Amino acid sequence: MNSSGILSVVTFVYGFTAFLYVVSWIFKKPEPGRLATWVAVAGLMGNITGIALRWMESYKLGYGHAPLSNLYESLIFFSGTLTAVYLVIEHKFRNRIIGAFTMPIAFLAIAYASLSPNVNDRIQPLLPALKSNWLIAHVITCFIGYSAFAISFGLSFMYLLKDKDTEGRHSLLDKFPHLAVLDELNHQMVMFGFLFLSVGIITGSVWANSAWGRYWGWDPKETWSLITWFIYASILHARLTRGWHGKRIAYLSISGFAAVLFTYFGVNLLPGLHSYGAMGQ
Amino acid sequence: MASRKLSSEIFDFFASVRLTVALLLTLAATSVIGTVIPQNQDPAAYFHTFGLNLYRLLATLDMFDMYHSWWFQLLLALLTVNIIVCSMDRLPGVWKIIAVKPAFRLSRFHNSPHHQQIAVNTPCERIQADALKLLSKNVGNVHTEKTPEGVCIWGETGRWTRIGVYVVHLSVVLLLAGGLIGSFWGFDGTANIAEGDTISSVLLNGSTRQIPLGFQVRCDKFSVQHYDSGTPSEYRSTLTILEQGKPVLTRDILVNDPLRYRGINFFQSSYGTLPPQHLTLTFTSRASGMEYRKKIEPGQTLDIPENLGTFIVTAFHQDYQYMGTPIGSAFTGMLTPPKGTPVEVVLPLRFPKFDKMRQGDVVIGIAEAEQRFYTGLQITRDPGVWVVYTGFLLMITGCIIAFFMSHQQMCIEIHPGEDSCDILIHGVANKNRFAIRKKMDGLAERLLQSPTPPAHV
Numbered sequence: 001m002n003s004s005g006i007l008s009v010v011t012f013v014y015g016f017t018a019f020l021y022v023v024s025w026i027f028k029k030p031e032p033g034r035l036a037t038w039v040a041v042a043g044l045m046g047n048i049t050g051i052a053l054r055w056m057e058s059y060k061l062g063y064g065h066a067p068l069s070n071l072y073e074s075l076i077f078f079s080g081t082l083t084a085v086y087l088v089i090e091h092k093f094r095n096r097i098i099g100a101f102t103m104p105i106a107f108l109a110i111a112y113a114s115l116s117p118n119v120n121d122r123i124q125p126l127l128p129a130l131k132s133n134w135l136i137a138h139v140i141t142c143f144i145g146y147s148a149f150a151i152s153f154g155l156s157f158m159y160l161l162k163d164k165d166t167e168g169r170h171s172l173l174d175k176f177p178h179l180a181v182l183d184e185l186n187h188q189m190v191m192f193g194f195l196f197l198s199v200g201i202i203t204g205s206v207w208a209n210s211a212w213g214r215y216w217g218w219d220p221k222e223t224w225s226l227i228t229w230f231i232y233a234s235i236l237h238a239r240l241t242r243g244w245h246g247k248r249i250a251y252l253s254i255s256g257f258a259a260v261l262f263t264y265f266g267v268n269l270l271p272g273l274h275s276y277g278a279m280g281q
Numbered sequence: 282m283a284s285r286k287l288s289s290e291i292f293d294f295f296a297s298v299r300l301t302v303a304l305l306l307t308l309a310a311t312s313v314i315g316t317v318i319p320q321n322q323d324p325a326a327y328f329h330t331f332g333l334n335l336y337r338l339l340a341t342l343d344m345f346d347m348y349h350s351w352w353f354q355l356l357l358a359l360l361t362v363n364i365i366v367c368s369m370d371r372l373p374g375v376w377k378i379i380a381v382k383p384a385f386r387l388s389r390f391h392n393s394p395h396h397q398q399i400a401v402n403t404p405c406e407r408i409q410a411d412a413l414k415l416l417s418k419n420v421g422n423v424h425t426e427k428t429p430e431g432v433c434i435w436g437e438t439g440r441w442t443r444i445g446v447y448v449v450h451l452s453v454v455l456l457l458a459g460g461l462i463g464s465f466w467g468f469d470g471t472a473n474i475a476e477g478d479t480i481s482s483v484l485l486n487g488s489t490r491q492i493p494l495g496f497q498v499r500c501d502k503f504s505v506q507h508y509d510s511g512t513p514s515e516y517r518s519t520l521t522i523l524e525q526g527k528p529v530l531t532r533d534i535l536v537n538d539p540l541r542y543r544g545i546n547f548f549q550s551s552y553g554t555l556p557p558q559h560l561t562l563t564f565t566s567r568a569s570g571m572e573y574r575k576k577i578e579p580g581q582t583l584d585i586p587e588n589l590g591t592f593i594v595t596a597f598h599q600d601y602q603y604m605g606t607p608i609g610s611a612f613t614g615m616l617t618p619p620k621g622t623p624v625e626v627v628l629p630l631r632f633p634k635f636d637k638m639r640q641g642d643v644v645i646g647i648a649e650a651e652q653r654f655y656t657g658l659q660i661t662r663d664p665g666v667w668v669v670y671t672g673f674l675l676m677i678t679g680c681i682i683a684f685f686m687s688h689q690q691m692c693i694e695i696h697p698g699e700d701s702c703d704i705l706i707h708g709v710a711n712k713n714r715f716a717i718r719k720k721m722d723g724l725a726e727r728l729l730q731s732p733t734p735p736a737h738v
Contacts, residue, residue, distance in 0.1 A: 063508075125508045128516055128536040184715065191684040198680055202673045211537045213548035213659040214469065215669060216460070218348045220316040230309035237301045244302070259309075267316070 003054035004121050011114045013043035014107040021099035033096035047080040063125040068139040072121045075113035082106040082147040101154035134207035142200035148193030153257035155186040156250035194232045224263040231256040295366035304360045315347045364450045375443050385426050390692045390707035397706040397725045405702040412693045435692035445682030455672030462665030474500035475655040483660045497523040503654040518656040551657030556597030557650040565644040589643045590618040687713045
């Protein structure tokens with residue numbers, strides 16, 4: 001089986017994982033949740049195998065480059081990092097409900113890559129501008145950051161659900177972590193993501209300086225990554241001011257993730273130099 | 282008095298974190314505009330898109346070059362002032378904490394939210410020795426103090442990490458300063474150099490100003506490599522640097538591999554083909570069937586043998602359209618027969634027999650045309666880059682310190698009871714309460730595992 005085949009299977013494995021987490025949450029049964037963890041680990045293994053295999057296939061085709069060069073490859077990598085970061089959190093905080101809110105994102109990303117006719121899964125040669133050692137560092141750091149922000153998005157969503165239910169009437173929210181824990185965990189994810197987004201922007205900037213002769217050029221993708229950076233920087237500062245805890249942070253974090261999505265997908269609709277991640281390539 | 286009050290109000294305004302949040306969100310929101318309206322386009326294109334009134338309004342607000350507009354720069358300047366004033370406001374206090382080793386105050390530990398209480402039936406002396414060892418592993422320098430009820434072992438670590446956030450703030454100021462240095466003392470230009478040609482100055486982008494380089498650059502060769510699929514895989518220019526006409530350095534540059542010389546950077550940015558300067562034409566006489574080869578330069582008039590008239594090459598076209606069909610690059614010329622009116626002749630480089638179609642007395646074709654490439658270079662100087670790169674390094678280090686390290690103080694109170702030893706663990710941290718809780722859990726667990734069997738309370 002080739003890498004695309006394996007990754008299609010991984011798509012369904014992640015889908016099943018997300019389903020199990022949601023079932024475990026809604027029906028308040030721990031068994032599907034425990035199973036979900038193992039299925040997620042298996043999916044992650046498959047995901048890693050798929051990426052490694054694709055890397056080898058690109059050498060066989062004579063191109064020889066890391067599988068991080070287009071939309072398909074970046075989505076696959078994103079699903080993998082998201083699952084890995086989530087599993088670490090699950091292990092650390094012993095709460096599987098978070099999985100019901102983050103694994104669907106990992107599933108959607110890989111499903112879009114594998115199933116959408118707009119996303120080309122062929123291995124293509126690298127354009128001259130992408131031939132750089134900075135490619136790997138840039139893409140990996142950016143997507144680790146995006147994964148953390150995706151989890152922060154899931155946590156913010158949980159926070160808002162729990163916050164609305166002040167009297168604790170909804171039994172579905174019983175097993176949610178406490179608001180303070182969700183808030184703290186969200187903060188940790190934002191810090192983690194912010195560090196990696198910063199490193200991602202910095203590596204991209206150093207790379208741009210060696211490829212195009214400027215470290216910053218206000219190209220739409222650059223600008224949108226900066227907009228994302230501004231939003232998360234404002235979250236980090238908002239926490240220090242009174243009256244900006246909890247709910248507002250959750251809303252800001254959701255808008256931050258919207259900016260991430262636009263940086264990732266929306267920018268391809270705008271004119272600019274960063275066309276490598278565009279549709280149909 | 283009034284002026285002092287005003288200045289302290291201004292200081293307070295700039296020292297506020299609310300202002301930071303407001304500025305960051307405003308910067309985020311306004312930055313969107315420049316990604317929706319394409320920047321630095323031809324005014325005519327804007328006029329066409331927006332119409333007169335909207336165009337005027339947007340132009341007044343500098344929306345077509347918004348990232349360099351006064352109001353966007355003002356926002357950045359306000360953010361810089363905000364960062365500097367905030368740091369000036371808080372740094373002295375933080376510095377005092379960092380510089381002065383804190384004295385022991387039990388109440389500080391009692392007021393912290395993190396506590397653990399356990400009781401064991403190991404002798405307290407034994408526990409004290411264990412606690413001393415364990416705590417010094419966790420926080421380094423450990424002290425033992427007498428308290429009314431027993432002893433207290435305490436220590437602290439990571440006082441210096443309180444500086445982390447100021448490192449990040451300094452990095453942002455450095456980034457903005459580096460950008461400013463670049464815009465004042467740097468330049469950004471382009472040059473197209475034909476193979477074999479030499480330049481000694483560069484035309485600035487978006488201006489008509491030429492900047493002398495102080496040395497010469499020659500393009501020896503340009504080449505494009507393709508993958509089997511036909512997409513380009515590599516653009517390569519061989520450049521030679523000349524000082525006072527003498528070559529001092531020859532190097533190839535690629536897209537991600539620029540040449541840097543005396544603070545000036547040369548980047549591979551585009552390429553193109555140039556009109557051939559010398560060409561060899563064939564003139565075929567319809568009457569005799571004879572073919573004559575003649576060398577010609579554009580603009581030069583040539584007498585065609587057999588008294589067929591004169592021919593002059595008038596122009597070169599990069600993409601010629603013949604009756605609406607693109608036929609690639611072509612020369613056009615004027616053929617003047619001895620009798621009759623001059624006719625225009627099209628000589629496409631790709632189709633040497635093209636002129637047969639005209640069915641004239643002489644068929645003109647191109648036998649040889651030496652195509653030349655030119656390389657398009659981006660030429661920049663930016664003395665601010667190293668300031669920006671220092672900012673990058675500080676930002677990464679600062680974020681790691683500020684996010685993942687904290688100033689932690691811990692103390693273990695040991696109170697001898699009647700037949701057990703009561704242990705109280707307190708922790709104080711300036712941030713990251715998960716981390717200190719985890720450390721305290723670890724401590725408690727280890728103390729419970731002291732040699733003699735523990736007794737939970």
